[in-house]
Amino acid sequence: MKYYVGIDLGGTNTKIGLVDEKGNIIFTTIVKTDSMEGFSETIQRLSKILITQIEGTNVNFDNVVSVGVGVPGPVLNSRVVKFWANFPWKHGMDLALEFEKNLGKPVKVDNDVNVITLGEMWKGAAQGYKNVLGLAVGTGIGGGIIVDGKLVSGEHGAGGEVGHIKIEPNGKLCGCGQKGCWEAYASATGIIREANSRLAINKQNLLYEMTKGRDLEAKDVFDAARKGDEFSIDIVDYEAEKLALGIGNLLSILDPEIVVVGGGVALAGDFLFDRVKEKLKDVAFPSILENLKIVTATLGNDAGILGAAYLGMM
Template sequence: MNYYVGIDLGGTNTKIGLVDEAGNIIFTTIVKTDSMEGFEKTVERLSKILLEQVKGSNINFEADVKGVGIGVPGPVVNERIVKFWANFPWSKEADLAGEFEKHLNKQVKVDNDVNVITLGEMWKGAAQGYKNVLGLAIGTGIGGGIIVDGKLVSGKNGGGGEVGHIKVEKNGKLCGCGQDGCWEAYASATGLIREAQSRLAVNKTNKLYERVKGREIEAKDIFDVAKEGDEFALKLVDYEAEYIALGMGNLLNVLDPEIIVVGGGVALAGDILFNAINEKLKQYSLPSCLENLKIVQAQLGNDAGILGAAYLGMMK
């Protein structure tokens, strides 16, 4: 049996796992990333943890582990070089693959974390059996993964799939990237909460205000109260569905995927959001792009990054 390592490198925590060629997870472990200790030291420590875990699983790393894949928050060039880091104090243009290869003596492949998650969903999750997949992670921001004919579209500078920064309003709301009018400034959980706060400032006669009085609002609060029939919250869900459909329709007209897999916290809203998105997409997408299109929730949860990274390591 051949085995593949999957690493999901996060700003706070890193998940490390070993997967066999059939997609069965042998082990997973979560450790603190501690990126402040520096690029080389962090990679060395994570490599040691990986080797110890594999040894503890009675698998011969040298003989039986055939590849290593890593998902990172940031754009990646040629499955090796991280152009810049989100939430890491590390230098730009870092050869992450090369640094891990020094310690592991195996081929290492690196890609953006949402790209990797989308690969995982194609291999073992909600998009099994499909080769043209759009993955969306709608949470604090909006990330994307684009798979065409079974291959990731990463682009010349690793920016392929940065769908959260398509523009949905001219001179619109300020986005965390520094530009105005980005999709994620409206349709992310952050954007939805920002809109809710604005409306709550002038309307306090609703269930949502009662629910969150004295604490910070979360996107889940909006969806929960909407499911109870609160008109104020239902209008916020309509706002969210409108902007998700607008951005998604633009992407459909460019990519024409077979399936869209939606993950992240906003996807947990379920039918109350997905039904509205499906209805509103008719305004924004060419009819041919909606034929036989499936829009589904991501299935793999916390294992998506590890499975996707392992599959990246397996790909020729």
């Protein structure tokens, strides 16, 4: 049996896992990334943890074929991180080389949402499909595009940076500094902004009662809406409309077989997605929506590890 390592390198925590060629997980472990200690130091420490973990299993390190890594940020040539989101590390570092020096195995790197999408294609909600649009709707909106089984990573590693498509000319200010970005409206952050903006002038609603005296979360809006709060249902409709606007654009361009949605907002489930599907009829052609599947990601935290392992395998 052959084995593959998957690493999901995050700003706070890093997930490390070992997977067999069939996608069975041998182990996963979560460690603090502690990127402040420096690039080489961190990669060396993570590599040592990985090797120690593998020694604790029945798997011989010689049978580990390759290593895949997902990182938050654009990646060039499956190796070089063009710039780091949330890491105090130098831009343009060859992360694959650094792991290769420590592990002596071939390493491939890609953007974390791209990698998650690969994972969902290999072992999750998009199993059996080859043309997949993956979306991670949380603090921001990330995307992963798979065409014919392969990632569209882009010339500058920015393929699938769908959170920053503009859905409204000169629209809401986004964290990126530009205006009208999709994620300024449809991410969890977008929901919170919209809810707070509406709450500023309307306090006669359940959402206000529920969140009085604390910070509002996107989940509160869905919870209140499920309880019948019209004020919150309106915000869910707003969210569905904005999600549909971006998804519709992606469908018109890519015409995928399946859309897999992960991230915190996806936890709202059909309560949200039934509305999104309804709104999609106004912004995408019927022929594109024919038999289209829009599903929730199923692998959760394992998606990054499985996807990274699969990336190394490709």
